[in-house]
Amino acid sequence: MKSEAWVFGIVAVFFGLIAPAYWFITSDWTGTSALTMTMLLAAMVTLYLGFHAAKMDPRPEDRKDGEIADGAGELGFFPPYSWWPLWCALTLGVMVYAVALAAWWLFIIGVVLGAVALSGWIFEYYRGEHAH
Structure with missing residues (x-):
């Protein structure tokens, strides 16, 4: 370092x-x-x-x-592909678009979908193919 x-x-x-x-x-x-x-x-x-x-x-x-x-061996965990960042970015885009249009109903939909996408991203290694 x-x-x-x-x-x-x-x-x-x-x-x-x-x-x-x-x-x-x-x-x-x-x-x-x-x-x-x-x-x-x-x-x-x-x-x-x-x-x-x-x-x-x-x-x-x-x-x-x-x-x-001397530097050989495991360097750490590097996650494989993930679709969750894409869905998080899309829901953030929906929320920003809703604020620009002052469409609060669309913002609420974006928040709900964003919570689902963020939960999926956080917990993606607890189930499925890459579970720990």
Whole structure:
């Protein structure tokens, strides 16, 4: 994680140098505040990764003597395909469309269908082919 902390640290320094230069060139508050917030966000990620890198054992990627075989094995659980995010996105689209039209009856239908779709997405690994 130390390498990731260094990457975000370099990004934070870059945006820290660019923000005043942008203000000096353009006098634009919007872009300057966006660049400043980007610098602060990168600094926050740098601190988080730096603190956790100091507390944990180095990964094979972080060690100078690390071999490719040291990283072999299970990396974690990666879910297979799922249709539930599509249904959640469609119901969110229905709700946004209903707000734009001020059709509250359509919004309520979207909320009900969205609750069903979200429940299906949350509990998809409790039943069926990929149950744990």
